[in-house]
Amino acid sequence: MPGKQSQEAQVDVGATEDGAPEALGSLTEEELRQGQEAALALEDMMALSAQTLVQAEVDELYQGVRPLGQGRFGRVLLVTHRQKGTPMALKQLPKASTSLRGFLYEFCVGLSLGTHSAIVASYGIGIESADSYSFLTEPILHGDLIAFIQPKVGLPQAAAQRCAAQLASALGHVHARGLVYRDLKPENVLVCDPACQRVKLTDFGHTRPRGTLLRLAGPPIPYTAPELCAPPPLPAGLPIQPALDAWALGVLLFCLLTGYFPWDQPLEEADPFYGDFLSWQASGEPQDRPQPWFGLTPVADALLWGLLDPHPRKRQPVSSVRGYLGRPWREQEGAGEEAVCGGEGGGNAAD
Numbered sequence: 001m002p003g004k005q006s007q008e009a010q011v012d013v014g015a016t017e018d019g020a021p022e023a024l025g026s027l028t029e030e031e032l033r034q035g036q037e038a039a040l041a042l043e044d045m046m047a048l049s050a051q052t053l054v055q056a057e058v059d060e061l062y063q064g065v066r067p068l069g070q071g072r073f074g075r076v077l078l079v080t081h082r083q084k085g086t087p088m089a090l091k092q093l094p095k096a097s098t099s100l101r102g103f104l105y106e107f108c109v110g111l112s113l114g115t116h117s118a119i120v121a122s123y124g125i126g127i128e129s130a131d132s133y134s135f136l137t138e139p140i141l142h143g144d145l146i147a148f149i150q151p152k153v154g155l156p157q158a159a160a161q162r163c164a165a166q167l168a169s170a171l172g173h174v175h176a177r178g179l180v181y182r183d184l185k186p187e188n189v190l191v192c193d194p195a196c197q198r199v200k201l202t203d204f205g206h207t208r209p210r211g212t213l214l215r216l217a218g219p220p221i222p223y224t225a226p227e228l229c230a231p232p233p234l235p236a237g238l239p240i241q242p243a244l245d246a247w248a249l250g251v252l253l254f255c256l257l258t259g260y261f262p263w264d265q266p267l268e269e270a271d272p273f274y275g276d277f278l279s280w281q282a283s284g285e286p287q288d289r290p291q292p293w294f295g296l297t298p299v300a301d302a303l304l305w306g307l308l309d310p311h312p313r314k315r316q317p318v319s320s321v322r323g324y325l326g327r328p329w330r331e332q333e334g335a336g337e338e339a340v341c342g343g344e345g346g347g348n349a350a351d
C-alpha cells in the first residue's frame with residue numbers, strides 16, 4: 001500500500017558546503033545558513049554522544065516486555081529498567097545494516113527535537129552492544145495512526161483537527177531548528193490514547209538539515225512532493241526545504257478526512273487523480289472537483305490547496321493549519337461520512 005512506503009527512496013547526497021550563489025539552488029542565503037547551523041550542531045552532539053555510549057548488552061540493563069513495532073531499519077521493544085522498573089521503548093538497530101554514524105545521527109536528531117509535546121521524547125541513553133546499537137524513548141502504547149484511519153471514511157473531524165494541530169506544531173518545531181522531517185506518514189505518528197486525543201511524531205532517521213541535496217531514486221509515493229519528481233535543479237539533487245513536509249502534511253490530512261489517498265503519485269501524466277486535481281486547481285470551478293474531494297468544505301479545500309500547491313515557493317507552511325482549526329472540514333459530519341468516501345478515489349489510505 002502506498003502508505004507503507006516511505007520517502008527514503010531518496011538518496012542523501014550530502015549537504016551544500018559553501019555559500020556561493022551558484023551552490024544555493026533555490027535556497028536563500030538565510031535558509032542555507034539555517035541548514036548549515038543545524039548540521040554543525042548535530043555534528044557536535046554526535047561527537048559528544050559517541051563518547052558517552054553505554055557499552056553493554058541490552059538485557060543486562062533492561063528486561064524485554066514485548067515488541068512494539070518493526071521497521072525496515074530496526075525493531076522497537078517495550079522494556080523496563082532492571083533496577084528502577086521504568087517502562088521505555090528501546091529502538092534497536094543491527095550493526096549489520098546501521099553504521100555508528102547513522103545510529104548517532106538518528107539518536108541525536110531525536111534527542112534534539114524530543115522536547116516538543118507532539119514529538120516522542122528521548123531519554124538520551126545510547127547503547128552499543130556486540131551486534132546492535134540502541135536508544136531509549138518514551139513508550140507510546142496505542143499504536144500508530146494508520147490503525148485509527150477507517151478505510152474510505154478517515155477519522156472523525158474533531159480527531160482529524162487535533163492531529164492536524166499537533167502535527168503542524170511538531171513539524172514547525174523541526175523546521176524552526178533548520179531541519180526537514182521528510183518522512184511524514186501515519187505509521188510515524190504514534191497515538192497516546194484510545195480516543196486519539198494526543199499524537200506524537202517519531203522516527204527521525206530521514207530528517208536532514210535544510211538545504212541537504214537529495215534526489216529521488218525510486219518511484220514517488222503520494223507523500224512525495226512534486227518538486228522531488230522533477231529533474232533536480234543542481235546535478236547532485238534538490239536542496240530540501242520545509243515545503244516537502246507541508247506537502248506530506250496536506251496528503252496526510254486528506255487521508256484523515258476521506259480515508260483515501262488523493263493520488264498515488266504527484267505525476268500529471270501518469271496519475272489521473274493528480275491530473276484531475278491540477279485541472280480543478282487551474283479552473284477553480286465546482287464542476288471540476290475530483291470525486292475523492294467530494295464532501296470536503298471550502299475551508300478544507302483552502303487549507304489543502306495551500307499545503308498542496310505544486311510550486312514549493314507558493315506552498316503554505318505547516319503553520320497555516322492553525323488558521324483553519326475549529327471550522328468545518330467536512331460537509332456532513334457523522335451520517336455524511338459515507339458519502340465523502342463513496343467515490344473511486346485514489347488508493348485506500350488504510351490498505
Ligand SMILES: Nc1ncnc2c1ncn2[C@@H]1O[C@H](COP(=O)(O)OP(=O)(O)OP(=O)(O)O)[C@@H](O)[C@H]1O
Pocket residue numbers: 006068069070071072073074075076089091120137138139140141143144187188190202203205
Ligand atoms: N516510542 C515508541 N513507542 C511505541 N511504539 C513505537 C515507538 N517507536 C516506534 N514504535 C513502533 O515501532 C515501529 C517502527 O519504528 P520506527 O518507525 O522508528 O522504525 P524504522 O525502522 O525507522 O521504520 P521505517 O521502516 O518506517 O523507517 C513504529 O511504526 C511503531 O509502531
